[in-house]
Amino acid sequence: MYFTSFLENGKLTIALTGEIDHHCAKAYIQIISSKIEAYMPDVCVLDFHDVTFVDSSGIVVVINALRNMSQIEGKLLLSGISPQPMRVFRASGIDKLVEIREAVS
Amino acid sequence: MKFDNYMILDFPSRSSNEAFARSAVACFAAQMDPTLEELGDIRTAVSEAVTNCIVHAYPDQIGIITLRCRILKDNVLDIVIKDKGVGIPDVEQARRAAFTTGGAERSGMGFTIMESFMTSFDVTSAPGKGTSVHMRRKLQRRK
Numbered sequence: 001m002y003f004t005s006f007l008e009n010g011k012l013t014i015a016l017t018g019e020i021d022h023h024c025a026k027a028y029i030q031i032i033s034s035k036i037e038a039y040m041p042d043v044c045v046l047d048f049h050d051v052t053f054v055d056s057s058g059i060v061v062v063i064n065a066l067r068n069m070s071q072i073e074g075k076l077l078l079s080g081i082s083p084q085p086m087r088v089f090r091a092s093g094i095d096k097l098v099e100i101r102e103a104v105s
Numbered sequence: 106m107k108f109d110n111y112m113i114l115d116f117p118s119r120s121s122n123e124a125f126a127r128s129a130v131a132c133f134a135a136q137m138d139p140t141l142e143e144l145g146d147i148r149t150a151v152s153e154a155v156t157n158c159i160v161h162a163y164p165d166q167i168g169i170i171t172l173r174c175r176i177l178k179d180n181v182l183d184i185v186i187k188d189k190g191v192g193i194p195d196v197e198q199a200r201r202a203a204f205t206t207g208g209a210e211r212s213g214m215g216f217t218i219m220e221s222f223m224t225s226f227d228v229t230s231a232p233g234k235g236t237s238v239h240m241r242r243k244l245q246r247r248k
Contacts, residue, residue, distance in 0.1 A: 022156040023120035026210065053127075053145075055152040056214040063212070084145035091221050092214045 001027045012041035017050040025057035029064045036068045044069050049080030059092045111175040118163045118170050126155045133174050139244050146222040153215040154186040154238045160207050162190025180244045192232035
């Protein structure tokens with residue numbers, strides 16, 4: 001698994017792709033945390049534009065990224081979230097913990 | 106004239122089958138002309154139930170998961186996901202939001218999501234014998 005990311009003025013954007021479920025959540029968690037550890041950004045943006053499905057395993061991915069960022073006193077943002085993942089994030093209440101920008105449809 | 110339809114699938118509790126199971130149900134439900142939101146809710150609920158079988162029902166072995174879907178009258182999709190795994194000692198506790206025995210990798214939101222995304226939801230379990238999750242989703246008829 002490989003995700004494109006870029007760093008600009010202390011802001012690290014990681015472009016996630018595919019379907020986030022229990023089968024692959026561990027890989028997402030490891031990749032995101034190693035990128036945060038490598039770049040130590042002030043802000044990390046998880047871009048969900050190309051994520052087509054999320055279940056409760058996706059909540060754990062976001063919570064881990066949130067933990068990684070709070071350890072370095074940085075901020076986490078989620079962007080480009082389409083309706084299905086948004087419903088899962090709302091049902092779990094994670095939209096109250098992290099700033100979320102929905103995809104423009 | 107629309108006939109009732111059903112399908113039954115047996116597959117091993119390998120995590121690669123999570124995507125297979127939710128896609129299979131989505132393909133079956135397609136004949137009911139669901140909206141994208143309804144389809145997303147159904148795929149999510151199936152993914153949660155199958156993940157529970159893989160993580161909790163068969164923690165140290167590969168077992169069989171049975172998935173049954175039926176189309177009932179009034180455009181209701183009826184789904185049963187069954188395992189012959191370890192069972193749940195306290196179903197009420199397991200259904201509580203954020204409760205999990207799955208450790209840091211699980212959110213404990215699976216049952217909460219199934220419950221809120223489906224029209225009806227029920228769990229029966231016998232320790233040592235297995236668990237059965239029964240859920241229904243009524244689909245809106247599009248004009």
